[in-house]
Structure formats: structure tokens, C-alpha cells
Amino acid sequence: MTSPRSTRAPLRAIIMTSTGQDVRACMNCDSCQDWMAPGMDLTFGEIMRAAARDDPRALKNQTLATCDELLARVRCPSGIDIASVILALVREAESRGRRTIDGGRETGDRRL
DSSP: OOOHHHHSOOHHHHHHHHHOOOGGGOOOOOGGGGOOOTTOOSOHHHHHHHHHTTOGGGTSSSHHHHOTTTTTTOOOTTOOOHHHHHHHHHHHHHHTTOOOEETTEEOSOOOO
């Protein structure tokens, strides 16, 4: 029997299908480095690179629950719609049974 993880598409493919955004387009320019809110543990660039590598950190981080105030303002020089990618990751995390994290505690509240 195969595990659920082995039957899932890579995160970059899930994001591409649901948003049309290719996270592999991230140039590692660190322009998003300054876009941080209290409670964020990864930058948007770190999340893009983790998703491109199918790294579970793209789904298991506090940033998904705490970055909502920045999503309307952040811009990517590569043209990646960061807000769409983050929302797709939130939906994927929830579909995998993960909850958003608030202050280090798992909660059922969806903040995005």
C-alpha cells in the first residue's frame, strides 16, 4: 500500500494547477526579505523555494497563519503572485489535515 504523501503531486505542481504561478521562478533575490510580520518564521522567498523543492516546511510554518496583513502589499520582481501562492499553500495544508499555527499552538482558526 502506498502512503498518502507518495500519491500527492509535488507542491509546485499543486500551486501551478490552482494558481498558474510557478514558484521555481523565484530568483532568490531576497526582495521579500524585508516583508515580515510578527510571528513569521519564514520569509516569502524561503516559502517559495521550499515549495519548489517539495519541502514540507512550505506547509509547516507560522508564516502561513501570520502573514495575512502583508499579502496585499508584497510584490515580487519575478512576477510571482505571492498572495495566491500563500493561499494555495494554506488550502493544501488544510487538505492534509494541518491546522494554522497561532503563537506556537495549533488552532482550528483559519486566519487567511
